[in-house]
């Protein structure tokens with residue numbers, strides 16, 4: 357039986373990989389195929405990833421990330437894992453805000469390699485570790501982390517519910533969860549403008565700057581496929597991360613969700 361996954365990829369049996377489908381942007385692909393396709397996307401854009409972020413958001417992603425780290429309020433001695441940490445943007449900010457141990461886990465070696473180069477350029481020789489690892493099967497023991505943070509990664513995982521359950525597993529009781537992710541516009545009047553920008557300007561920028569139009573079309577599509585703010589908050593809660601909430605950024609273009617492992 358081939359099951360088509362719902363919009364937010366939550367209604368699946370983690371044991372049925374070969375039979376299930378996942379959304380890759382607007383395409384349906386076999387569940388086991390999605391991670392490879394996502395890896396290809398980030399392999400292709402790794403070298404231009406940071407420049408593209410600045411261009412497509414006019415630098416606003418920096419304000420969102422600053423707000424995430426302000427809210428996270430890292431403390432010395434905490435073990436913080438940055439899942440899908442890519443080229444290290446969040447980790448570097450955490451180190452700059454008082455954190456002293458960040459472990460980045462990402463499925464993409466090109467992104468990790470670009471991040472290691474950036475770390476050297478910035479003089480971050482200690483305090484950050486780079487590990488190859490999938491958000492759905494993290495290479496950490498139960499209760500390893502004081503804080504789990506992720507930015508713009510969970511939209512890309514094959515099984516969102518599995519990744520959230522994994523987040524709860526690797527957090528110690530009382531540990532804190534934070535997610536910055538694209539979300540759904542909270543001001544309907546802006547929707548048409550945002551759609552036009554997403555589906556016309558982003559792919560064009562992707563072609564001109566990163567040499568990959570499809571990667572940025574996938575970005576626009578994957579945002580639309582991701583659960584909205586309330587649906588995502590409910591998924592986080594049902595994964596065992598409680599007492600949370602969310603805050604919209606830039607009228608809901610992005611949102612920060614937070615919760616705690618009880």
Ligand SMILES: C[S@@+](CC[C@H](N)C(=O)[O-])C[C@H]1O[C@@H](n2cnc3c(N)ncnc32)[C@H](O)[C@@H]1O
Nearest residue numbers: 440441442462463464467490491507508509512
């Ligand atoms: C849009 S980038 C975000 C990078 C960084 N967090 C930032 O905010 O700049 C998404 C990252 O998630 C990673 N990623 C995608 N799927 C993943 C998965 N299943 N497990 C771990 N990392 C994943 C990608 O390789 C990529 O580095």
